[in-house]
Each structure stands twice: as C-alpha cells, then as structure tokens.
Amino acid sequence: HPFFREVIYGLEKYLGEKGYDIVYFTNRQWGSNFSYLEKCRDRQVDGVVLMGIMGDDPDLGKLLNSDLPVVFIDIDIIGKNATYVISDNRAGAKLAVKYLYKLGHRKIGMLMGINTTKTSQERYIGYREALREFGLPYRSEWVYDGNYLEEGGYLAVKKMLELKDLPTAIFCQSDIMAIGAMRAIEEAGYSVPEDFSLVGFDDIEASRYVRPALTTIAQDKESLGSSAAELLTNMLDKPEQDNRPIILPVKLIKRESCRKIG
Incomplete structure (x- = not known):
C-alpha cells in the first residue's frame, strides 16, 4: 500500500542510524498454532512495530502480555509494554x-x-x-x-x-x-x-x-515511522520510562479538486 511505503522508510531510516536491523513479517497466515509472539520469539527480535492490522485481532493478547516492547501505528492500544503513534x-x-x-x-x-x-x-x-x-x-x-x-x-x-x-x-x-x-x-x-x-x-x-x-x-507518514522507531528504542533503552502515545499533526494540501460555489 502506498501509504505504508513512506512509513516504512521513516522506520528504516531511524533504526538504521541507531544500528538496528529490521525483520519484516508480511504474511500473517501462520496457522492457529503460530501467533505474533511465537513468530517474534522464533526470529529473536528485541521489539515490535505493528501496523495494518485490526485492533481487535485475537492473536494480539499473547504479544501484549509478553515482555516484548510493542509500538502500534494507527492503532490505539496501550499496555504494560505497548504504546502507539497516530495522526490527529x-x-x-x-x-x-x-x-x-x-x-x-x-x-x-x-x-x-x-x-x-x-x-x-x-x-x-x-x-x-x-x-x-x-x-x-x-x-x-x-x-x-x-x-x-x-x-x-x-x-x-x-x-x-x-x-x-x-x-x-x-x-x-x-x-x-x-x-x-x-x-x-x-x-x-x-x-x-x-x-x-x-x-x-x-x-x-x-x-x-x-x-x-x-x-x-x-499525514506526515515518514514521521509516523520514525516516531514509532524512536518510541521503540526508548522502551528498549529505558524500560522504566513512561512512553506516552504520540499524536502527530496533519495539514491541508490545496490542489485542484475543489472549487468555490455560491
């Protein structure tokens, strides 16, 4: 999806500068016995950024109850090790x-x-x-x-x-x-x-x-990605810190698809 391309760029740029590697999970059809948490454990990741999923996904429970830090993009979920980034x-x-x-x-x-x-x-x-x-x-x-x-x-x-x-x-x-x-x-x-x-x-x-x-x-799509990455690295480096959700501002871009009437 074209929206996520720029978000991913923001993630890659920030995490790359911090010396982190990124592992992508693009296929969620892993079967009922292979949850998000199992996938993360299998790949031995330090933290997780999730986007493009439904907030009521029943598979999220195990992940949210684990010790893995999780940052959601566009999903307002907060947990003991979870927070989110979203546009206004x-x-x-x-x-x-x-x-x-x-x-x-x-x-x-x-x-x-x-x-x-x-x-x-x-x-x-x-x-x-x-x-x-x-x-x-x-x-x-x-x-x-x-x-x-x-x-x-x-x-x-x-x-x-x-x-x-x-x-x-x-x-x-x-x-x-x-x-x-x-x-x-x-x-x-x-x-x-x-x-x-x-x-x-x-x-x-x-x-x-x-x-x-x-x-x-x-939407500042690159900032959605970089802000999520910054939150995640903060959670890894300072687990005791309060990582509050980030709400990013939006702006109107005027082009040619509207006209004055009346």
Missing part, C-alpha cells in the same frame, strides 16, 4: 469540512474507510463535529463505506450518484478512495471540481499526479 485524524477531518465550507459547500458527503478502525472512527467523529460547528445537516444517505479501497470509492460514489438530492462535495477518508470516486464521477458524465469537489486524506504520491490533482489532508 479527528482534526484532519475537521480541516477538510472547514475548507469545503469556506468554499461555499453546504452539502458535504463522506466516504468511510473501515468503520471498525480507530482512524475511520476518528475521521467520522471529526466530520460530524465539523458539520455541527457550521450548522450543517448530517445526512446518512451521503455517507458510504469505501473500505479504504480504490474500487470501494468507485462503487460507493456510483451508488451515491443514484440519489435525487446529491452533495456538492465529498470528503474521502483516504486518497485511494478519492481516486476511485473521481473515476465514478467522470464515468457518469460529471466532472471534478465543476460538479463535485473532493478532498482526500493521506497525501500519497499518486494524489499529486491524478487529474485534477487531489486536495487532501496530509
């Missing part, structure tokens, strides 16, 4: 809605990611809070699941376009979904931003090169 997802969603509101949009829909994840939940809360702040209605029929997939964004907006009363702007919880949304809008004979304004989330590399270039909420 709620603030990011509010930034997106505020920007669209300033452009004159009063009918703002949203594409959800995976609604059981912390990132999606926080972006949803931020979206709802911003709507309330600006006195805008929440319309459940303008909110669709896209599952953080390009095809998910495409299918969600294709369905949305069947409505009689359409939003004028859509906040997409990821750039990948926004790219799929663009395709659905164009296939239906509409255009971005003339008919619909779009704001994504993540600022992946592709968001700069799609046409129109995508306005988005940028």
